[in-house]
Amino acid sequence: MPIWEILALFVKGFVIANLIMVVFALMTWVERRLLSFFQYRLGPNRVGPFGLLQPIADLLKLINKENFKPNAVSAVLHLAAPIATLFFALAVFAVIPFGNEDWNLFGWVTPSSMAADLDVGVLFAIAMSGLGGYGVIVGGWASNSKYALLGALRACAQLISYEITLTLAMMPVLLMTGTLSMSKIAEGHLDWSIGGWHPWFIVWAPLGFVLFLIAALAEANRAPFDHSEAEQELVGGFHTEYGGLRYAAFANAEYLHLLAICAIGVTFFLGGTSIPGLPDANAWLDLLSFTVKMAFFVFVFIWIRATVPRLRYDRLMRMGWKALLPLATAQFLITALIASQGWGRA
């Protein structure tokens, strides 16, 4: 591969990663505003129009914070944990297919708008989001504080418990598409039809979609499953001993994790970039459709956070192992029957 092509790939990765960071910044604003509206107050509306510049003000404040390290921590691990967590959260976006069309930028046709169309994209995404757990447990252990360690242990047990359900809930789509490439999965629903229609996989595996949503909430440490930082019990959970930009990196990673899972859910269950009744959309419409679907996902997650109280920890684990796991297996077997018999293959 010539050097300029590698350089172009670097630029593409840079653009995608930074766009995602902008989306993250906007999402913190959207979440705070929406939560405020749910609670009959206004939320941040002072900085810039509608408070849109609030994330920039927050960043400037965090940059000015002292880069503080408590006495008893393991210095290297304490620093490495937030970096690793953010790195793994960002890495998932390497295989997210924001669009399958080629982009025509000023006469120069770039490859499709995903950073890398890996043959094993799904495995890569699952692996990277799973590795994020290391950042949590290392951060909690390095802090050398009771609350932080307990928060990290809780978060880790929760992450691994729900990771099984998450993967199992994704399996029906893999059964029906027979591929691990994210871009092929996004178009996979075209191979299956009910009465001439090509419905998204949410129609083929509705239970799988619901289980995916629940497991995604737990994976992303979102309310009502935000046990790693249950503030009434654990002060701040695994990042109790963190402040300034080190803390920001953890918060950032958490939001990116949520966005990544939303994007995976859109790719798997909501037909990726496809628009019903408009088979030949261009790259811009594709990106718009993907964004709208993701925004819907994010809104549902914020909505749930504003509505549902936190589950008790033992009930959370019991639900994961005793309810979600058998249900996900049931959906998996039903879809396996459909796929192996080829019912509804177009």
Place this chain on the structure above:
Amino acid sequence: MTLESWIPIGMFLLVAMMIPTGLIGLGFAFGARNSRPDIGGNRGFAFESGVSTGHAGRQRNPIDFYLTAMLFIIFDIEMVFMIPLGLVIQDLGTYGFIELLVFVGILAVGYAYVWGRGALEWE
């Protein structure tokens, strides 16, 4: 799949590494300095809501976490076997489906045993 198809991933991971290190680096470069070094070590104690810190944070932990991790490994290995089988199930047809049922059946026996022994209970 050649090694070359991993170059885009490598480039993205490079960017993904630059962003967090850059962010933390900003904190080192522009963060406020300690304005009261004379207070010394007290401000650096672990946060315990004002209660005396007591002994160090790393202590014995409930066994449940360890148990969950072990169970996770079993079921995760299950997923590792399930993914390749799932990808080819359309080619295998009914044979593949029965194969899958046998596999899930064996797993279900183990799952029922674990449930019966109370390993899924939290106190």
